[in-house]
Amino acid sequence: FFSIIPVLCCAMASGFPGDLSDAQLTAKDKLIEALAETLQKPEAQTFVEKFGGMERCMLRWLRCTKFEVDAAKKRFESTLKWRAENGADTCLEDKGIAAIVEKISPHWPGAFYGSTKDGCPIQFISVGQANPQYIVNNFPEAELVKFYIYWMELCSAKQVELMKQLEGEGKSTDTCRGSIEIYDCSALSFWQMHVNGIRVLARTLSLGSTHYPENLYRGYVVNTPRVFSMAWKVISPVLNENARKRLTLSYDNCTEQLKEIMDAEQIAEVFKSVDNKAPAAPAGEPAVDEKALEEEYKEVLGENGASSPKSGDKAADGPVPPEEANGTEK
Numbered sequence: 001f002f003s004i005i006p007v008l009c010c011a012m013a014s015g016f017p018g019d020l021s022d023a024q025l026t027a028k029d030k031l032i033e034a035l036a037e038t039l040q041k042p043e044a045q046t047f048v049e050k051f052g053g054m055e056r057c058m059l060r061w062l063r064c065t066k067f068e069v070d071a072a073k074k075r076f077e078s079t080l081k082w083r084a085e086n087g088a089d090t091c092l093e094d095k096g097i098a099a100i101v102e103k104i105s106p107h108w109p110g111a112f113y114g115s116t117k118d119g120c121p122i123q124f125i126s127v128g129q130a131n132p133q134y135i136v137n138n139f140p141e142a143e144l145v146k147f148y149i150y151w152m153e154l155c156s157a158k159q160v161e162l163m164k165q166l167e168g169e170g171k172s173t174d175t176c177r178g179s180i181e182i183y184d185c186s187a188l189s190f191w192q193m194h195v196n197g198i199r200v201l202a203r204t205l206s207l208g209s210t211h212y213p214e215n216l217y218r219g220y221v222v223n224t225p226r227v228f229s230m231a232w233k234v235i236s237p238v239l240n241e242n243a244r245k246r247l248t249l250s251y252d253n254c255t256e257q258l259k260e261i262m263d264a265e266q267i268a269e270v271f272k273s274v275d276n277k278a279p280a281a282p283a284g285e286p287a288v289d290e291k292a293l294e295e296e297y298k299e300v301l302g303e304n305g306a307s308s309p310k311s312g313d314k315a316a317d318g319p320v321p322p323e324e325a326n327g328t329e330k
Contacts, residue, residue, distance in 0.1 A: 015063045017055055018174030024059075027067045031058050034073045038080065046089050047080055050156050052163060064213035064240060079211045088211075091150050092157065104147045107135055112158060113270050116261040118175035119166050120217055121158040124270050128187035128223075132197025141200055148204045152212045155179050178217030180261060182270070186223040198234050206238040213240060218261065219247040222254045 013021035020028070032054065038044050051057035058072075065071035083089060091097045110125040135144070163173040208215065221228075236244060248254060258267050 015059060015067065016174065016177050017059065018172065020059075024062070024067055027062055027069055027072075028055065028058050030069045031062060031072050031076075034069060035076060038077060041080075043084055043089065044080055047083060050089070050153070050160070052156075052160055060214040064242060075210075075213075082211055086146075086149055088149055088153060091146070091153055097146055097150055100143050100146050101150050104135075104139055104143065107131060107138075108147070108151075110151070112154075114266065115162050116180055117263070118177075118261065119162045119171075119173070120176055120178060120180045120261070121155060121162060122262070122270070123155065123179055123181045125181065125183045127183050127185045127228075128189075128192075130192060132192060132201065136197045136200055141203070144200060144204055145207065148207060152208055152215065155215060156212070179215050181216055181219045182258070183219070183221045184223055184271070185221065185225060185228050188225050188228055190227055198231050202235050202238050205235060209238055209240045209243065214242065216243050216246055219243070220254050220258065221247060221249045222252065224249055224251055 013019055013024055015024055032039070035044075039048070048054055048057045051060060061072040061076050062069070065075060087094060087097070109127060109129040110123055113122045113124050115121050139147075159176060159179065163176050166173045166176060221232075239247075248257060250257075253267075253271060255267060262270075
């Protein structure tokens with residue numbers, strides 16, 4: 001019964017803390033009012049705390065629903081139930097989850113590398129070092145989901161930690177708007193385009209889009225070879241609109257853009273950690289038939305309702321340049 005509140009105000013209002021229009025402020029208050037009974041529950045209070053406090057938490061659900069209060073309320077309540085069912089509140093301390101994390105971590109190509117100048121945590125994912133076939137063959141999907149929940153909860157905890165650090169330094173926490181994610185596709189090769197592995201990855205990432213919306217503030221997919229476009233066409237549909245808009249796809253390290261948020265020394269340190277050699281293909285695996293692989297991806301893309309790669313398509317030949325991906329002219 002809470003009406004949808006359209007946000008038809010100044011385009012400069014981003015919907016983040018410290019940058020709200022009157023309509024967005026009203027929507028936030030309406031959402032808190034709509035959730036008043038739910039927010040009295042201890043599990044809801046824990047949820048809000050882990051998402052950075054009342055204002056930040058409410059605004060995340062509002063931004064992902066274009067500030068439609070009823071939709072934000074439903075998604076908040078759905079995720080609250082999901083968190084209880086999946087033990088999200090306690091997964092960072094859960095010994096069973098810790099055992100799963102210990103098994104999967106050596107095969108997970110991601111790591112945290114400090115924070116940006118504004119206090120956003122930085123994730124660096126060396127995509128070219130991934131071995132999706134090994135992961136799919138050796139870990140049940142249920143364990144991969146638990147690992148991913150752990151990773152997302154860890155990211156949320158780092159955001160809260162950095163906010164407290166900013167507060168301790170007497171600085172505004174408004175600059176901490178989410179996670180910065182760098183996906184380095186150096187050395188990504190055809191044999192890594194394991195179709196079942198990409199499918200599992202897409203399903204797992206959909207949990208992030210559904211239950212951790214607005215976690216990503218800026219994303220950079222760098223050093224992208226042509227083969228990346230095949231996986232991208234499978235993965236991108238599970239990302240929400242805001243996440244796709246915040247991603248920059250680049251053929252190189254995207255160094256100049258990264259310098260806007262990171263120190264040059266920090267950028268060099270992050271990329272220095274990468275071994276540009278792709279992991280060896282699994283022993284005994286036959287040589288990859290690239291044409292057959294492309295045909296297999298076309299079938300998957302057809303199932304997902306996505307366009308199949310074709311000659312001359314920028315998304316097929318490789319990701320679009322950063323300026324086009326961001327909707328700006330060269």
